[in-house]
Amino acid sequence: MDTNLFSIVFPGTAKCLWRLTLKKTGRQIDLTPPLFHLEGQPCRASVEDFAPVAPARVLSNGVFEHRYQGGVKGQKGLSLEIVFRIAPSSPVVRFAYRLTSETPRHLTKPDGCDVLEYFSLAFGRDRVKEQRFSEFDEAIHSFRPTERIVSPAEFENAFALMGPMLVMTGAKTSWLVAYEHGSQVPDAFVEFRLAPGRKASLSARKGNYLHGQEIKSGTPFETIWMQLAAVAGDEEELARGYRSFALHSWSENAASRKPYLFYNTWGFQERNKWWNGKTYLASMNQERILAEIETAHRMGLEVFVLDTGWYSKTGDWQVNRSFFPDGLDAIRAKLTQYGMKLGLWFSPTQAAVTSRVVRELPHCRMSWDGKLHDPVDVWETESSFNMCLVSPYWERFADELIRLSRELGVTYFKWDAVGQYGCNDPGHWHGGKEHSPRERAERYAFEMGRYMVRIVDRLCQACPEAIVDFDITEGGRYVGLGYLAAGKYFLINNGPYYPNFDHPYNWGTATVWSNVFVYPGPARGRICRGALDFDKWLPSVLFLTHYLPDDPEESQIINIASLILGQNGIWGDLLGVSPEGVARLGYWLSLYKQVRDAVTAASPVRQGILGGSPEMHEKIDVATRRGAVAIFAEARGRYRLVTRHPVVQEYVATPGTQVDFDLEGRAVLDLTFEKPGAKLVFFGASPKG
Numbered sequence: 001m002d003t004n005l006f007s008i009v010f011p012g013t014a015k016c017l018w019r020l021t022l023k024k025t026g027r028q029i030d031l032t033p034p035l036f037h038l039e040g041q042p043c044r045a046s047v048e049d050f051a052p053v054a055p056a057r058v059l060s061n062g063v064f065e066h067r068y069q070g071g072v073k074g075q076k077g078l079s080l081e082i083v084f085r086i087a088p089s090s091p092v093v094r095f096a097y098r099l100t101s102e103t104p105r106h107l108t109k110p111d112g113c114d115v116l117e118y119f120s121l122a123f124g125r126d127r128v129k130e131q132r133f134s135e136f137d138e139a140i141h142s143f144r145p146t147e148r149i150v151s152p153a154e155f156e157n158a159f160a161l162m163g164p165m166l167v168m169t170g171a172k173t174s175w176l177v178a179y180e181h182g183s184q185v186p187d188a189f190v191e192f193r194l195a196p197g198r199k200a201s202l203s204a205r206k207g208n209y210l211h212g213q214e215i216k217s218g219t220p221f222e223t224i225w226m227q228l229a230a231v232a233g234d235e236e237e238l239a240r241g242y243r244s245f246a247l248h249s250w251s252e253n254a255a256s257r258k259p260y261l262f263y264n265t266w267g268f269q270e271r272n273k274w275w276n277g278k279t280y281l282a283s284m285n286q287e288r289i290l291a292e293i294e295t296a297h298r299m300g301l302e303v304f305v306l307d308t309g310w311y312s313k314t315g316d317w318q319v320n321r322s323f324f325p326d327g328l329d330a331i332r333a334k335l336t337q338y339g340m341k342l343g344l345w346f347s348p349t350q351a352a353v354t355s356r357v358v359r360e361l362p363h364c365r366m367s368w369d370g371k372l373h374d375p376v377d378v379w380e381t382e383s384s385f386n387m388c389l390v391s392p393y394w395e396r397f398a399d400e401l402i403r404l405s406r407e408l409g410v411t412y413f414k415w416d417a418v419g420q421y422g423c424n425d426p427g428h429w430h431g432g433k434e435h436s437p438r439e440r441a442e443r444y445a446f447e448m449g450r451y452m453v454r455i456v457d458r459l460c461q462a463c464p465e466a467i468v469d470f471d472i473t474e475g476g477r478y479v480g481l482g483y484l485a486a487g488k489y490f491l492i493n494n495g496p497y498y499p500n501f502d503h504p505y506n507w508g509t510a511t512v513w514s515n516v517f518v519y520p521g522p523a524r525g526r527i528c529r530g531a532l533d534f535d536k537w538l539p540s541v542l543f544l545t546h547y548l549p550d551d552p553e554e555s556q557i558i559n560i561a562s563l564i565l566g567q568n569g570i571w572g573d574l575l576g577v578s579p580e581g582v583a584r585l586g587y588w589l590s591l592y593k594q595v596r597d598a599v600t601a602a603s604p605v606r607q608g609i610l611g612g613s614p615e616m617h618e619k620i621d622v623a624t625r626r627g628a629v630a631i632f633a634e635a636r637g638r639y640r641l642v643t644r645h646p647v648v649q650e651y652v653a654t655p656g657t658q659v660d661f662d663l664e665g666r667a668v669l670d671l672t673f674e675k676p677g678a679k680l681v682f683f684g685a686s687p688k689g
Helices: 152-156 235-248 266-274 286-299 329-337 356-360 393-408 437-462 522-529 532-536 553-563 579-601
Strands: 006-009 018-022 028-031 035-038 041-044 064-071 078-086 092-101 117-122 127-137 142-149 165-169 174-179 190-195 199-204 226-231 262-264 303-306 341-346 350-352 376-378 381-386 410-415 467-471 488-492 543-547 568-570 605-607 615-620 627-633 637-646 651-653 657-661 666-673 677-683
Touching: 018 226, 028 117, 028 226, 092 235, 117 174, 142 488, 142 532, 152 190, 165 235, 174 235, 226 235, 235 532, 235 579, 262 286, 262 543, 286 303, 286 329, 286 579, 303 410, 329 341, 341 393, 350 356, 350 376, 356 393, 393 410, 393 437, 437 467, 522 543, 522 553, 522 627, 522 677, 543 553, 553 568, 553 579, 553 627, 553 677, 579 615, 579 627, 579 677, 605 637, 615 637, 627 637, 627 666, 651 657, 657 677, 666 677
Parallel strands: 262 303, 262 568, 303 341, 341 410, 410 467, 467 488, 488 543, 543 568
Antiparallel strands: 006 018, 018 028, 035 041, 064 078, 078 092, 092 226, 117 199, 127 142, 127 165, 165 174, 174 226, 190 199, 350 381, 376 381, 605 615, 615 627, 627 677, 637 666, 651 677, 657 666
């Protein structure tokens, strides 16, 4: 196989199943064959006679899918298939394996432990860095990316790294390997096992398969997706190529990558509860929602999301007619009038006690050690049972979403409250009575995220405009690269709770809002921008975060300057914003819309620390020189900054911002802060549109 950047060949030996050669530098990267454990014995799946299974298939996103298959040496009737997904100008190769047998064979676990090595490889003299995406930072109550250099001592002592990405840099080449799965650090299901000689293997740790799992014709063993990427350049060049892959070549569900502007009703629902003494669902009525849509339209928002309470009961997902007598007809008509999209909240693993789905699929309820879960309260609606995603229930839920898309025109689906653990029932699809409760629980935790992806893909095949946003505002979620192959993340709710800072707070008797960063001003922006480090590898458009629209003007500018860096969400009391404030938001967001595609495409450049003075974020697309620069300062005074990249000379800036251009076309910014706040410059935008 050949692309513009590299070639792939199949030596088919025990040391090299396939090899990627980067054309510009000649650097070769060899991956060993996977090692399985079959019928109590290790089996290295070496194949020397690979042949195409069928002609290459072009996916809807322009990616080519290649399938090769060959017989495993010394194993009669056993064959290995490799599936590659490659875009002609992308540095990233996605690949997965399928093991098939003409006669039944069984995967086995000596001593009850997974024995599965997906590949191994050597790093030579390259610097090796571990990149994590699922570390939960209690200071901002959010997942954040972290990176760390891997030391020689870690190789010598055979450490295991969770990843899911290792990044290597050498003299002429930068490259990476990664796997698509998810869990919170340090709860690894897959890991990179280091070895002396600067080697590593990507290996299963737990839950990757079941002891005795049968492999036969028509029932292959399918691995997770993995990734290999290489560029002739430094780490920044590699990260730019990976970001582009994440935007254009990773998922066929293209709508999840579009930089829409989102509004969600929950911000006011929660505020109404704690500040106004109402219930969470008091504002979930037709009159209030229609009024909010009017204001959201004037602000320029595009996706209007009804959070929890729009439904009569979980599981059946019918519109609550006591709140919306016409079944959302008036809501849909108003949204259609303004060209806005409808979004709804869901809890995928919950179904009301009296729901039809519980009545028809009672065997799909979650259980633990033989005991069914008790019903749980769901936001002032009927108590609900927990349902198992790794069971026939997954198809039922997917079909419910498809029905709602067709009947109500829903295109945005917010998924909430999906924990990674919770079921070890022997009657589902994650182990039977012959497996221990622990093995069934680990298999559920491994598979549940993959079934989430199945649901999203099934929905998006039927409804291509669908976006499924998975809420990861709490720990213990399926976080990593696996879910982003299908959807996007809902990253930060309100940030930390008082208990995150050891502040006394009694959840049972509290009369004060448990969240800390719910007020206008700069503090919420500092917290929410703390997760923008994802943007180096994973575009910020995949991490929806909501900012506040509240007056006064300085707070609005801080929030606008923060959200346009790609997180793209607003919530709060829309009807409480002054007419001047609504117009102000509408004006600045209209400018953002002119350059948002460039902002989305642009790799981030940051100068200064979060909460420092100044803190500058540059999002300039190098191809078009368009984009935005947002500058924050906590100290009054004058600051002078210059962009890293050249920019177009058409711009719009906030007051107190002087823009000049140097001989290279870079913007030289002279900024005056009379008080703490934010400045904003859009390059390539005009007030005339």
